[in-house]
Amino acid sequence: MKTSKIPITCKVCGTVRYVKKGVAEKDNPQFCSKKCYAINKKASGLFKKGEYRECGICKKEIYVQQWQIARGHGKFCSAQCRHIHLSKIFKGESSYAWKGGQYIDSHGYVYLRAEGHPRVANNYVKRAVLVLENKIERYLSPGEISHHVNGVKNDDRPENLEVMTRDAHNKYHASLIKGFDSRVNVSCEYCGLIFKDRITSNRRFCSHSCTAKHLKPRLGTGRHATF
Numbered sequence: 001m002k003t004s005k006i007p008i009t010c011k012v013c014g015t016v017r018y019v020k021k022g023v024a025e026k027d028n029p030q031f032c033s034k035k036c037y038a039i040n041k042k043a044s045g046l047f048k049k050g051e052y053r054e055c056g057i058c059k060k061e062i063y064v065q066q067w068q069i070a071r072g073h074g075k076f077c078s079a080q081c082r083h084i085h086l087s088k089i090f091k092g093e094s095s096y097a098w099k100g101g102q103y104i105d106s107h108g109y110v111y112l113r114a115e116g117h118p119r120v121a122n123n124y125v126k127r128a129v130l131v132l133e134n135k136i137e138r139y140l141s142p143g144e145i146s147h148h149v150n151g152v153k154n155d156d157r158p159e160n161l162e163v164m165t166r167d168a169h170n171k172y173h174a175s176l177i178k179g180f181d182s183r184v185n186v187s188c189e190y191c192g193l194i195f196k197d198r199i200t201s202n203r204r205f206c207s208h209s210c211t212a213k214h215l216k217p218r219l220g221t222g223r224h225a226t227f
Helices: 021-027 034-043 066-070 079-089 127-136 166-175 208-219
Strands: 005-009 016-020 051-054 061-064 102-104 110-113 124-126 144-148 161-165 183-187 194-198
Touching: 005 021, 016 021, 110 127, 124 127, 127 144, 127 161, 144 166, 161 166
Parallel strands: none
Antiparallel strands: 005 016, 051 061, 102 110, 110 124, 144 161, 183 194
């Protein structure tokens, strides 16, 4: 059975198209395409149902659509401003990543949250440092570190901690390695004097004087120079 169709003229471009009678009575079509529908909606101002607001962080004026207002959105001009706002709200114990204010790093040391501490890094300080500073009643200087006497990195009892310089601490742990000596005997290539130096320094001469005496002939200014 054939269905009757009625002509519909587009309100925007004037194109005539045929629509089923039942559809025309139900939906009242007035446009030939979605493109013409959008053009008419934009021209009539139907898209502008929102309002102008200020960004909650940078105070920049932004336009917020009605559907954004209904959903509680449109408070910030960008994702960056939104993240700044969230960082202020979800901070410390209110953060979704809060784990009690402490964590253990990959080396086994325990860190505690301590804002305002001289050695603070990302609001956390090594627990051994805090316990040792409480024991000696002062802050550790930049050249001092906390040393665990029994070698257990998470044993932060006051009696198990002592203050050491970084150089002394490195030498101590190097001495625990069997067969390792951080300082070895080196023979001066110019005068033959035996002196001690670090194995990694690669020194060839015992003093600046021997170095200069070795270089003078090569530069053509010493007594061993050949002409």
